Amino acid sequence: MTVVEDRPATADAPPPRRINPLWALLRNSWRQLTSMRTALILLFLLAVAAIPGSYFPQTSVNRERVTQYYTAHPQLAPWVDRLGGFDVFASPWFAAIYLLLFTSLIGCVLPRLRDHVRALRTVPPEAPKRLDRLPQHAPAAERPAEPAAAAGDLARTLRRKLWRTRMRELPDGGFTVAAEKGYLKETGNLLFHIAMLAVLIGVGFGHWYGWHGNRLLVAGEDQGFCNSIIQYDDSTLGPKVTAADLPKFCMRMTGFEATYQTTGQPKSFLATVQVKEGDGQYRTESFTVNDPLRLHHANVHLIGQGYAPILRYTDRYGVSQTKIIPFLPTDAMQTSTGVAQFPDVNVDPKTNRRDDKLQVGFEGVYLPTGGTDGSAVSKFPAERNPVLYLAAYRGNLGLDVGKAGSVYALNRGQITNHELTKVSGERPHALRPGETWTLDDGTKLEFLGTRQFATLSIRYDPTQSLLLVGAVLGLLGLMLSLFGHRRRVWFRVLPANGQEAGGSVIEAGGLPRTDYPGFAAEFAALTQPAAEEGTP
Structure with a gap:
C-alpha cells in the first residue's frame, strides 16, 4: 500500500509523490531513536535497570550470598531469579536497553560531530548592520588611531584571549572585527557522548573476552588451588574465551588477619598468599579488600572471609x-x-x-x-x-x-x-x-x-584501561560542557569625520549563544579599553 500526498492539481505542478509507509515508519523511528531526548531516557532507564544489580546479590560476584538470599526469602527468591535479578547485567532486558542506548548514541553523535567540525572550520560571521539591537551594545566611541590600526589592535587583543577572530575591510574604508568563543561547550558535549560510547564498547568487549571465577580458599598449604575451571566454586567465561585461554597460576593462603572495632565493625582485612605464575617459583604476596592482587591477565579480589x-x-x-x-x-x-x-x-x-x-x-x-x-x-x-x-x-x-x-x-x-x-x-x-x-x-x-x-573473586577484563579512559574523558567532557559558553562579539571601526590627523569610531555588540550570566561583565571588559582610549 502506498500513500499519495494530497496536493492541488495544476497544469504546471509535478505529479504527486508517492510515500512508502514502511520507509516513512522506519525513518521516523530512526529519528526518534537518535534524538537527544530518547538517549537521555535510555540512559535513565539503564541507571534504573542497574538498581536491582546493587540491591540483590549477583551470582557472578558472590554465589554464596545468593544461596543465603534463597534461605532468607524462599518465596521471593525464585521469582527474582526468573526475572534475572541475580544476574542483572547479563539479563535480556538489560542487554536490550544497553544496545538501544548504544545505537541511539551513535546516531546522535555522528551528525553532531560532523556539524561541529563544520562549525570549527567556518569563520565568524559578518557583523550585523544594527549592533544596537544585540543584547550587549557599546555605543560608538572615537579613537585617535587609524581604522586599520585600531581594528588590528582589537583583533590581536581578542586572539590573545583565545577568541576566534576575523577582520574584514568595508567598502567605505572601515573595518569589522568578528570574534567567537565557546566551542569547547559543544566539544565537551561530544567528548562526553564519545566517552559513553567507549564505556559501552568496553563493557561489551569485556563481557566477550573477559572471565571471572569465585573460589573459597582455606588457609594452609594443603588447601591451595590452581587456575582451572574445575577448581572454582563457580565461574563464567566470556563467549570468546575457552578454558585453555585461562592464565596459568597456583595459589595457597598462608595467613589471614582481620581487625575489628569494639562494636564488631570490621577495620581491616589482610590476606597473605604464596603464588606461582607459569613455570616460575612461589612468591609471597599480600592484598586487601580495596587493593587486589594483580597477576598477569588476572586480578584477585578479596570479597569475604x-x-x-x-x-x-x-x-x-x-x-x-x-x-x-x-x-x-x-x-x-x-x-x-x-x-x-x-x-x-x-x-x-x-x-x-x-x-x-x-x-x-x-x-x-x-x-x-x-x-x-x-x-x-x-x-x-x-x-x-x-x-x-x-x-x-x-x-x-x-x-x-x-x-x-x-x-x-x-x-x-x-x-x-x-x-x-x-x-x-x-x-x-x-x-x-x-x-x-x-x-x-x-x-x-x-x-x-x-x-x-x-572468598576470592578472580577476574580478568581486557578493557579495564578503556573503561578508565572513558570515565576520565567523560568527566572532562562534562566539565567542559557545564563551564563552556558560546558567545560572539563584533566591533565596527569606521573613519572618524572632522579629524585632520585621522581617527576612528568604534562601535561594539555582543550576543551570547547560550545562557551565560557573566557575559555582560565579559563584554564590558572587552570594550572598556576602547572606551578609555576614545576621545570624549
Whole structure:
C-alpha cells in the first residue's frame, strides 16, 4: 500500500509523490531513536535497570550470598531469579536497553560531530548592520588611531584571549572585527557522548573476552588451588574465551588477619598468599579488600572471609577421617552455618563393604564468640570464645543419587523420608576446640580447632584501561560542557569625520549563544579599553 500526498492539481505542478509507509515508519523511528531526548531516557532507564544489580546479590560476584538470599526469602527468591535479578547485567532486558542506548548514541553523535567540525572550520560571521539591537551594545566611541590600526589592535587583543577572530575591510574604508568563543561547550558535549560510547564498547568487549571465577580458599598449604575451571566454586567465561585461554597460576593462603572495632565493625582485612605464575617459583604476596592482587591477565579480589572448623570423626571400627569444613557467615558477627558429611565411614573391614544406613552427617552453627546465655548468635566476629553447636544425623545422606546438592546443608528430602534420622537428641551438642563428643553408638567426633578462609573473586577484563579512559574523558567532557559558553562579539571601526590627523569610531555588540550570566561583565571588559582610549 502506498500513500499519495494530497496536493492541488495544476497544469504546471509535478505529479504527486508517492510515500512508502514502511520507509516513512522506519525513518521516523530512526529519528526518534537518535534524538537527544530518547538517549537521555535510555540512559535513565539503564541507571534504573542497574538498581536491582546493587540491591540483590549477583551470582557472578558472590554465589554464596545468593544461596543465603534463597534461605532468607524462599518465596521471593525464585521469582527474582526468573526475572534475572541475580544476574542483572547479563539479563535480556538489560542487554536490550544497553544496545538501544548504544545505537541511539551513535546516531546522535555522528551528525553532531560532523556539524561541529563544520562549525570549527567556518569563520565568524559578518557583523550585523544594527549592533544596537544585540543584547550587549557599546555605543560608538572615537579613537585617535587609524581604522586599520585600531581594528588590528582589537583583533590581536581578542586572539590573545583565545577568541576566534576575523577582520574584514568595508567598502567605505572601515573595518569589522568578528570574534567567537565557546566551542569547547559543544566539544565537551561530544567528548562526553564519545566517552559513553567507549564505556559501552568496553563493557561489551569485556563481557566477550573477559572471565571471572569465585573460589573459597582455606588457609594452609594443603588447601591451595590452581587456575582451572574445575577448581572454582563457580565461574563464567566470556563467549570468546575457552578454558585453555585461562592464565596459568597456583595459589595457597598462608595467613589471614582481620581487625575489628569494639562494636564488631570490621577495620581491616589482610590476606597473605604464596603464588606461582607459569613455570616460575612461589612468591609471597599480600592484598586487601580495596587493593587486589594483580597477576598477569588476572586480578584477585578479596570479597569475604569466615571460619572453617576442623573435625575428626572416628567410626565404630576405629577408622578416623579429618575434614576442614567452611561454615558460611550469616551475619556481621560471623555467626556461621555449615554441615560436615562423612559418607565413607563404618566400612566393615571383614567384607570391605559400606552400609549406606550408617553414613553420618553433622549440621550446626559456629560462633567465634559465644555468649553465656547459650543462644546460637555470635557476640563478636573475632574468636574470643569459640563454640560449635552440632546436631548429628545417621542414615543415607543421599550423596550417591548423582544429583547436585548443597554442601552447606543436609538433604532435607532424606530427612523428610526418614532415611536420615537425628541421633543427638533435641538440643544441639556444644563443642569447644579440643573437646570430643561420643555418640550413642560409640563413634566420636573431635573439634580440633578452626582455620580461616577467604572468598576470592578472580577476574580478568581486557578493557579495564578503556573503561578508565572513558570515565576520565567523560568527566572532562562534562566539565567542559557545564563551564563552556558560546558567545560572539563584533566591533565596527569606521573613519572618524572632522579629524585632520585621522581617527576612528568604534562601535561594539555582543550576543551570547547560550545562557551565560557573566557575559555582560565579559563584554564590558572587552570594550572598556576602547572606551578609555576614545576621545570624549
